[in-house]
Amino acid sequence: MIESHAATPEIHGHPALQHHFENMEQQREAGTLGMWIFLVTEIMFFGGMFLAYTLYRNLFPAGFVLASNHLDITLGAVNTGVLILSSFTMAMAVYFTQTGKLRPQVWCLVLTLILGLTFLGIKAVEYHEKYTDRLIPGRIIPGAHFGPDPHAFHLQAGAPELAQIEMFYWIYFAMTGMHALHMVIGAGLLTYLIIFSLKRRFDPEYHSPVEVIGLYWHFVDIVWIFLFPLLYLLGRHLGGH
């Protein structure tokens, strides 16, 4: 009843083949599948925050518009472009790995990393503006509790919308903060890819890590594609300021 792979002396000699896989194909398939499933967990993770966002935006449309109009649309749009460009260079890095062109592969990875760090830099500038405007909710920052100038929002002191604005910024910081954390992790992964590319670890037959980290990077880009209009562009047509 049982036959065995009596004759499997065929050695799949690739140094990156792990012992428990039959061949590189199976290993690559497992790696890609694993990353996709991980991305499913990421979607659900961000999904929880999108759920809260949707609820409160529906409950407090006015406060959300006021708060959103205070975000810097130029910086947001530029950052969107930066991230899209980085997704493009990442895709090109995968392309050059698949086609076995080492130099452009490394350059694309380095560019992606630089663009990622640029995004984080611009984000830091934005966060700092919010900090000086006392828009960081609650008492996260000691000595700088939430307390923006109501007139900046065309409101009287003590207006009920202020609580809604604080709610918006709580969600804003939760979502963009979590997104930025993913960027930081992505930057770490890119650094790993660059180092191991320089060591010539990847080739057309073994490029799973580049491909899989690429998937992650594109996912983080997609999250931002949604965050940008949902956070920055509310009620602009109402001619706020």
Add this chain to the structure above:
Amino acid sequence: MSEHIVSVRVYITIFLVLLVGTALTVWAAFVDFPFGLNTIIAMAIAVTKATFVVLYFMHVRYSTRLVWVIVGSALFWMGIMFAFTFADYFTRSRLSIGT
């Protein structure tokens, strides 16, 4: 097995599409569409952009059915979470209790 290698032309095209989409969404935000369509338009553009990234940058267009199922089920479960939570919130006021 050789997997599908997406050509540089396709990548550049997608990149340009995404940039145009970003410009479009900023422009659309300042136009006063009727019936409160602004949000729907913004989301439609975002979904389109995301779809392009998923299909081409992430190679799903050339992937196995299993990957399609995985992506689909993630969206489906997000849908469950939204649908049932809002099934609560949107029917609460009918009895005029709560938020």
Add this chain to the structure above:
Amino acid sequence: MKPIESFELPSPSKVNYLNAVYGLKSWLLTKDHKRIALLYLGSITFFFFIGGIYALMIRLELLTPSGDFLESTTYNKVFTQHGIIMIFFFLIPSIPATLGNFLIPMMIGAKDLAFPRINLLSWYVYLAGGIITIYALLAGGVDTGWTFYTPFSTTFSNSYVVATGLGIFINGFSSILTGLNFIVTIHTMRAPGMTWFRMPLFCWSHYATSLIMILGTPVIAITVLLLAFERVSGVGIFNPKLGGDPVLFQHMFWFYSHPAVYIMVLPGMGVISELIANFSRKNIFGYSFVAFSSIAIAVFGFLVWGHHMFVTPQSVYAGMIFSFLSFAVAIPSAIKVFNWTATLYKSSISYDTPMLYALGFIGLFTIGGMTGLFLASLATDVHLSDTYFVVAHFHYIMVGGALMAYLGGLHYWWPKMTGRMYPEGWGRFGALVVFVGFNLTFLPQFIAGYIGMPRRYHAYPPEFQVYNVLSTAGASILGFGMLIPAVYFVWSMRYGKHAEANPWHLPGLEWRTQSPPPTENFEQTPIVTWDAYEFAPPEETEVVGKFHGEVERAS
């Protein structure tokens, strides 16, 4: 053809996964799924012990109506910590991370899980989460209930909510990593000939469990994280001060935590399917129904969470939908129960210890599930919510169901895991004591709850005392019953009879290799030509590969 009956006992000195390499480092850095399973076994047993101590304190306090043994605040911490430890650190990892980890690669004929390093990482993540949680318990404990309801947890509680939340957040990743590993393994690592419908049902139920782990756990992770941030920042999305809705927390919490009850019981159902088919020596009745009911439970389990919120401001319209769907989700569970009993019909049952646990499971799980339907009825639940009826309901499923299945599975695969037999007589005795103790503990709680005894208080009106005395007496018997296997399992590791490769004479792949298995599970990748539970005449069951050339192929 080599008849398995006449198969020579592999000599105990043989190289296997336990003695292939030595030393602490070889364990702490192992990538072997079988060793990682044992690492998990050790650590969850540790947490089970801690959770057990808390249970003991609860039962002691409730022996008398007045709150004389524990202060009310201490009591709040004790039942909270009992729940957190038992649910997040024992029951959720129990069967998947030990038995699942050990057996899934063996059952599908693989050398290991798809990502051995991630598997090891999951154990370290689990430990990290556990250590942080234990720190929180030692530093002062947490008193919110395992459900962390806002606004108490965010605003009013004076206990270590953030640290505990962090522990649970981290622990969630270990669950995610395990689920991810199982799904990828089952998709990509099956041996030639091992089609989906030849897989043992254990694998199906773990596949379904993994789906829930993947889709649900991230939501509890973000929920607990937002809760911790809210506590730190003083305001947040669950805070009415900003117009936030505390009930949103419950939605997000139960979106995970109802499916999580199926994370706890689905693997148990997989174990029971194995035990019932194998110990009645009969192919399971309706294989594909049992297989797909696992998937159905995983999917429909996500549609019913609102039944935990019938007495909140949740809209009654949503309540009706959730109530209806809760009744619907009982169908796939019932399918399983009916198929198990149909399998037993006219079969040749052997009443070994694992089978005793399995038979216990069927009865107790049925009671637990049926009382779930009481609670899922809108009007009845208003009366029963937050009473001991709920406590009895979920203990019937989580202890009477999941824990019994875990113990049954542990006995069943113990020879494979350790290469030793446990003492059968003591095994049966222990199973009996556990069964009696369990029912004596929790049956009275149904009655106490039904006549109105609320849960989560350290004192109660004297008319409930009789039920609580019975319950505490039962808990003592149950605790004693648990000690019996604990003792003989440890004993057997040294003194137990050496186990044959296939002590139960079964066709499953895991029995077609030596006990304990070699590091790579099989000498050669098996080619599968039979269905699960295909009880061929014994002469036709054969062992994969050869045991280091000792046994020649006969025939």
